[in-house]
Amino acid sequence: MNAPGPHQEDVHLVVLTGMSGGGKTIALRAMEDLNFYCVDNLPAPLLTQLVKAVDSNARETNARIAVGIDVRSEDLASMPGMLSELAAEGVVVHLVFVDSRDEVLLKRFSETRRRHPLSTGGMSLADAIARERKLLRPLMSIAEHVIDTSDLNVHQLRRMIATEFAAAAEGMTLLFESFAFKHGLPLDADFVFDARCLPNPHWNRTLRPLSGKDAPVREFLETQPMVGEYLDDIMRFLDTWLPRFKHADRSYVTVSIGCTGGRHRSVYLAERLSEHFHAGRDEVLTFHRELD
Incomplete structure (x- = not known):
């Protein structure tokens, strides 16, 4: 196990991942309200570099980082190992998986007319959701928090995130x-x-x-x-x-x-x-x- 860096015992890292259309972006904005340094759609291999860069610039305050990573990120398979290494170095790591029932995801994509990130080559929306769920299953299995947003509105999700991670914010x-x-x-x-x-x-x-x-x-x-x-x-x-x-x-x-x-x-x-x-x-x- 590596010894913690000079500030790393004060670093809080929240990795937000989950199903497209589940509310990951909304959750990331809630983290921003808590004054986390937020980055969305970060390639997984850059995670360790980001933590070190933010930590080195956090002079008198704790480094609080929230990162959104979705199914399009490169090298998702390496994510569990990277999180383990960061935790071994003293970083307080939280993996949050934002989920929703398939029928709710289908409805959300239909209502917003957004394209699913895996809907390429003629793949149907239902098949894209099924493939995404399979690809993300290893991350979901190790997530500290799994949030089902099927029956939550935007405000309820933001409040849930704020309540859960207020302790990582400095002060009350x-x-x-x-x-x-x-x-x-x-x-x-x-x-x-x-x-x-x-x-x-x-x-x-x-x-x-x-x-x-x-x-x-x-x-x-x-x-x-x-x-x-x-x-x-x-x-x-x-x-x-x-x-x-x-x-x-x-x-x-x-x-x-x-x-x-x-x-x-x-x-x-x-x-x-x-x-x-x-x-x-x-x-x-x-x-x-x-x-x-």
Whole structure:
């Protein structure tokens, strides 16, 4: 076993692979939100060189790398050996396989009219999916995490990735989530705030089809003194108590804000809170459960 390099005990490498159309690119973007250095479609033989290059440039912060590798990558068969060698050198290695049921993959490719990377020489889409699954089976068998995205939307997948790998990010990751009370409470919320007492843009016909991310809704809510008071109170509360969570070595905290429909008030507050806390930290995410 090789001795770790000068910084390699601080290197976190996440290799994202899986079925085309399964959501690998979305997962990689979620890693980017956690401030990982991300590279997509990297040829497998270049993986070791990339880790060394990023590690050598990571001066005062840990090197966090996420790499997307798909079935088109050269020399996939060598991937298990390369990951083992990196782990032996002290790199913290995670192999994540993003999967989906065949019928879901067929539907996704049909809806987007994208071409499967193996659909060449007259091969049908179904046959291309079957061939890809066979080629990737060795990687799937050694994956630390296998994520089935068949029944997940984009937001749910991003949230799952963020929750799973927040610990690899430096410091504590904050997630501000909006939701509708009528659809139930988020099960993993650390703090829940109820915005149903605030003026509701839903009753304005012009604002009703918009969301709390749109300028007219923001402008309406910012003219309401009660909204400003409520937002200030939440900020003061979190400014006081979030450091206690950090001192307790928590890597991930979810703050959920709900309103009736999860479209206007809760979305606005989640966005404003994200802006406020992003000024002092890097790992701040937002998730709007009721917005597709």
